[in-house]
Amino acid sequence: MDVDTGITSEVLTIKSEIKLIDIFNEIIMKKSQAIFDYVDNLKLDANIKIVVVGTYFTGIGIVKKLSEKYTNILLIDIYPHLKEMINTPIGGVVKNPVEFSSNLDLIYTGDILIDTTGFGGITIEQSGKLNVDAFIIEDPVAEDNDELLKNKNNIHDRLNSVKSPNKAILKTMGIDTKTSGTMTLAIGVLTNALNECIKREGVLYSACEMGFFEEVIFKEQNIPKFLKLTDRNALKVSTIDPFDCDEIILKELSEIKSKMM
Structure with a gap:
């Protein structure tokens, strides 16, 4: 788990080891x-x-x-x-x-x-x-x-x-998204993870690194830029009580199921 000091030494910033590209690929x-x-x-x-x-x-x-x-x-x-x-x-x-x-x-x-x-x-x-x-x-x-x-x-x-x-x-x-698109599901995973993090005692706030990548891919047509943007820690949390935020992401990913009908 990646832990850093926040604004003061009393508040810590924890970061997921899971990156955005890992969520997409899963x-x-x-x-x-x-x-x-x-x-x-x-x-x-x-x-x-x-x-x-x-x-x-x-x-x-x-x-x-x-x-x-x-x-x-x-x-x-x-x-x-x-x-x-x-x-x-x-x-x-x-x-x-x-x-x-x-x-x-x-x-x-x-x-x-x-x-x-x-x-x-x-x-x-x-x-x-x-x-x-x-x-x-x-x-x-x-x-x-x-x-x-x-x-x-x-x-x-x-x-x-x-x-x-x-x-x-x-x-x-599996995670109550409106569509089955990979981008939609990835945002759903992170949104649910953010909500779970804020419920925890000691958490000030949490944030994810997700942007509106559709513009980068289809408007700018810049695939290298997109890859660089996805090579980031997916989730960061400001808290006084560190915990493993990767577990929260993995739990959300485990809820997603693909099947043939």
Whole structure:
């Protein structure tokens, strides 16, 4: 546990050893492991072509996990600069080469199609042209606790329009977030951790290092800057009674579950 003096010697600042990137990667790992297990259970050839649509952040984790066994993987995203994510620590490491393209027409070239685009992503019309061995789609809604988001969600229509003998939904939930996005879940983990910290006797306040990284990634298109920002202690607490704040973060992460439906 990292402990430092605060404004006075009577008040201490404790910092989590867990960094923001660790939180992202733990959430991504849960999702990508569920996908890997599903694909692996199909008992298909290791060279079967897998197309993953959407990089941020589920997609990048999925292709890296699948690359542990599969050798013909294509990652598609409309943002060309997201190709940089392949060679970053986000989502793990690539074991077999992963191709990248911003050409959405290539979604029809795969034997397995994994759609992580969520709200406003692949359309029902595009989905209806798919004829694949397996189709997997990520549900962008987590807990069904927001009526507007629930009504906006069209993944079941997309799923039903695809021609495939194997269809599945990746569902991630557990900490009462509105969506299942990795960024949303990470913020949920930290928000809940902040609330737990302030309940403890002796705590003055707590803060996290999370920023609005979407602007860095999509507006500034600066992946190195994003990586630098995530390489920070996730949580800091001002207290007169030190404790292990990593345990609080880990408890929140343990509540998040990813499963195939």
